Amino acid sequence: MDLKQYQDVWVFIDCFQGHPKDVGYELLGQGRLLAEALKQKCCAVIIGENVDEAIKGATEYGADIIYVVRGEEYANYSADAYGHAFLELCEKYHPNTILIGATANGRDLGSKLAIRLKTGLTADCTALSVEEDTGNVVWERPAFGGNLYARILCSETRPQMGTVRPGAFKKPQKCQNKLSVMIREDIRTKQEDILTKVIDFIKAKDESGIKLEEAEYIVAGGRGLKGAENFTMLKELADLLGGSVGASRAAVDAGWIPQSKQVGQTGKTVTPKVYIACGISGAVQHLAGMTESDTIIAINKDASAPIFEVADYGIVGDVFEMVPAMIKEMRIAKNLEQ
Amino acid sequence: MNIVVCVKQVPDTTEIKIDPIKNTLIRQGVPSIMNPFDKNALEEAIQLKEQYSGSVTVISMGPEQAKATLREALSMGADKAYLVTDRAFGGSDTYATSYILSKVIEKLGPFDVILGGKQAIDGDTGQTAPSIAEHLGIARLTHIRSMKIDGNKCVVEREIEEGIEIVEAKLPILCTATKETNKPRYATIKGKIDSLKADIENITLADLPNMDITKIGLKGSPTRVKSTFIPERKSSCEMLESVNPRETAKVLFGKLAEAKIL
Ligand SMILES: Cc1cc2nc3c(=O)[nH]c(=O)nc-3n(C[C@H](O)[C@H](O)[C@H](O)COP(=O)(O)OP(=O)(O)OC[C@H]3O[C@@H](n4cnc5c(N)ncnc54)[C@H](O)[C@@H]3O)c2cc1C
Ligand SMILES: Cc1cc2nc3c(=O)[nH]c(=O)nc-3n(C[C@H](O)[C@H](O)[C@H](O)COP(=O)(O)OP(=O)(O)OC[C@H]3O[C@@H](n4cnc5c(N)ncnc54)[C@H](O)[C@@H]3O)c2cc1C
Numbered sequence: 146m147d148l149k150q151y152q153d154v155w156v157f158i159d160c161f162q163g164h165p166k167d168v169g170y171e172l173l174g175q176g177r178l179l180a181e182a183l184k185q186k187c188c189a190v191i192i193g194e195n196v197d198e199a200i201k202g203a204t205e206y207g208a209d210i211i212y213v214v215r216g217e218e219y220a221n222y223s224a225d226a227y228g229h230a231f232l233e234l235c236e237k238y239h240p241n242t243i244l245i246g247a248t249a250n251g252r253d254l255g256s257k258l259a260i261r262l263k264t265g266l267t268a269d270c271t272a273l274s275v276e277e278d279t280g281n282v283v284w285e286r287p288a289f290g291g292n293l294y295a296r297i298l299c300s301e302t303r304p305q306m307g308t309v310r311p312g313a314f315k316k317p318q319k320c321q322n323k324l325s326v327m328i329r330e331d332i333r334t335k336q337e338d339i340l341t342k343v344i345d346f347i348k349a350k351d352e353s354g355i356k357l358e359e360a361e362y363i364v365a366g367g368r369g370l371k372g373a374e375n376f377t378m379l380k381e382l383a384d385l386l387g388g389s390v391g392a393s394r395a396a397v398d399a400g401w402i403p404q405s406k407q408v409g410q411t412g413k414t415v416t417p418k419v420y421i422a423c424g425i426s427g428a429v430q431h432l433a434g435m436t437e438s439d440t441i442i443a444i445n446k447d448a449s450a451p452i453f454e455v456a457d458y459g460i461v462g463d464v465f466e467m468v469p470a471m472i473k474e475m476r477i478a479k480n481l482e483q
Numbered sequence: 484m485n486i487v488v489c490v491k492q493v494p495d496t497t498e499i500k501i502d503p504i505k506n507t508l509i510r511q512g513v514p515s516i517m518n519p520f521d522k523n524a525l526e527e528a529i530q531l532k533e534q535y536s537g538s539v540t541v542i543s544m545g546p547e548q549a550k551a552t553l554r555e556a557l558s559m560g561a562d563k564a565y566l567v568t569d570r571a572f573g574g575s576d577t578y579a580t581s582y583i584l585s586k587v588i589e590k591l592g593p594f595d596v597i598l599g600g601k602q603a604i605d606g607d608t609g610q611t612a613p614s615i616a617e618h619l620g621i622a623r624l625t626h627i628r629s630m631k632i633d634g635n636k637c638v639v640e641r642e643i644e645e646g647i648e649i650v651e652a653k654l655p656i657l658c659t660a661t662k663e664t665n666k667p668r669y670a671t672i673k674g675k676i677d678s679l680k681a682d683i684e685n686i687t688l689a690d691l692p693n694m695d696i697t698k699i700g701l702k703g704s705p706t707r708v709k710s711t712f713i714p715e716r717k718s719s720c721e722m723l724e725s726v727n728p729r730e731t732a733k734v735l736f737g738k739l740a741e742a743k744i745l
Binding site: 341428455 | 610622
């Protein structure tokens with residue numbers, strides 16, 4: 146394989162019902178950094194029925210080239226239709242690197258492409274860089290539930306591919322007056338070649354307020370909260386801060402709070418300005434989703450809880466005393482109370 | 484209905500500790516368990532069999548000790564178990580692992596349904612199962628909540644970030660199970676005793692004559708682990724006295740304001 150034939154960093158813009166997910170934009174930021182190191186272009190790949198919003202976004206977030214495949218067969222994700230379109234693009238343009246968000250669909254698509262392109266796929270990466278002498282991307286990722294991190298290379302085949310955790314990177318600054326080259330490819334997938342068909346969709350219960358992934362302030366609760374009713378005080382503190390409530394898996398498993406609020410290895414990765422962990426012990430699987438927060442505050446009555454190892458400020462105390470006290474002080478500071 | 488379940492033996496990663504001096508994982512004494520999501524896959528398979536009749540085969544690739552996991556699967560209700568094991572398979576990444584498992588499935592099949600876990604808790608990639616489907620050229624649906632079969636079709640509820648998709652597909656199909664799919668049953672005492680007597684066959688490279696050996700093992704793996712490291716933890720936590728909660732809250736907000744965080 147002549148690796149030099151393979152040029153450019155491609156970013157898949159994962160959309161749901163025509164709306165691009167943030168992870169695509171986060172990856173355009175990373176794709177740009179890799180492309181600069183490789184002296185290649187950073188490109189977006191958009192597949193869908195309604196593609197306008199994604200095209201606008203990809204331009205704003207700085208894609209040099211935008212490849213667009215459009216058709217009603219792409220209204221919903223299917224490995225077959227999306228895979229077919231993406232593979233045709235790869236055959237024609239030979240990308241060097243492909244970045245895909247590690248969403249349910251992204252991971253599925255990534256494995257399809259990697260097998261068909263006979264190349265390597267690194268899963269769920271949290272950091273990316275380029276080896277200067279070889280041009281190999283160094284894919285960094287957690288394994289063993291976040292206990293261990295590995296650096297992985299795919300040095301002999303191209304494209305080199307990886308999926309990246311949503312939330313692992315911040316969205317880049319929007320570009321002013323970016324001129325992206327648009328390449329529309331008329332690739333159609335026959336109905337009979339699509340083996341799975343979405344026949345209905347049940348939307349997850351609407352989360353009120355700020356989305357966890359986008360919140361700048363997160364107040365998260367664990368088993369130490371002892372019951373669903375006690376999440377109200379976390380919500381109150383989060384509202385005062387203008388943020389959102391998160392949780393450990395123990396709290397989710399206990400049914401105190403929906404799964405969409407779970408932070409960690411099998412939940413969401415978050416990078417807020419402030420993360421307040423209340424009654425959370427700090428298991429590695431939880432840490433895997435929140436250690437990149439700018440400032441971490443931990444409240445736990447056990448001074449030896451591992452959460453204090455990643456915290457910036459620690460309070461050994463009872464959440465049922467500390468959280469109401471914090472609410473009170475916040476309200477006073479905001480002149481809501483004296 | 485013929486069902487095959489891919490199960491992986493994994494270290495219980497909740498029990499792994501870090502050696503603070505050498506900064507490496509301490510694997511000694513860490514119990515080996517059936518990958519938790521594979522238990523959900525197996526439970527789903529057994530439920531399908533109970534509903535539609537048929538048989539459940541389990542396969543695992545790994546060293547001889549992975550037979551313990553296969554016995555556990557038998558004790559839960561699987562009918563037949565095979566260990567896929569050969570020196571030549573060592574060092575396989577997800578590309579190679581899924582290729583080998585697809586060849587084993589072709590040999591033992593045909594199957595109507597192939598089940599696996601959402602991800603293994605050690606390698607954590609979640610790539611092996613959908614990759615098996617790709618090698619076999621069949622449909623796949625990852626992260627399923629439930630599965631109903633109707634003739635040669637199935638209807639599956641699939642979890643995505645936005646909600647639940649109801650998806651229809653023809654058999655054969657590969658699906659991956661999550662924690663929400665079901666609640667795995669416990670083995671019965673009789674099941675446990677029977678599983679100890681059960682015969683678990685090994686499948687080696689020699690049993691798979693159609694295998695392209697350039698696609699297996701370390702050599703056949705396009706990805707390579709270059710290095711591993713233990714994530715650094717900040718050790719600079721500032722502990723705040725908490726004699727009086729209101730006072731502590733004040734001190735905390737004061738510090739955050741000073742550091743321009745709030
Ligand atoms: C495959 C796998 C994936 C996983 N994925 C995730 C994941 O994505 N996210 C996740 O969070 N976990 C995950 N886990 C679970 C994880 O291992 C832990 O079990 C979980 O994070 C523990 O939650 P917790 O800290 O709330 O509970 P515990 O570990 O029980 O901790 C409760 C803490 O609350 C403190 N406490 C109790 N009462 C009070 C009080 N009144 N005031 C102050 N403190 C108090 C205790 O001292 C204790 O430290 C996963 C596990 C596995 C096996
Ligand atoms: C630190 C580290 C990082 C790694 N990163 C990557 C990477 O990014 N990309 C890559 O290609 N490889 C990677 N590997 C190699 C990968 O772990 C192995 O290929 C492994 O055989 C399967 O991957 P997994 O554990 O991620 O399983 P997953 O793909 O997460 O497993 C999903 C499901 O597939 C089935 N399954 C998986 N393995 C077996 C098995 N042996 N027997 C039966 N069923 C099975 C099970 O149903 C399981 O639930 C890494 C290995 C290590 C040690």
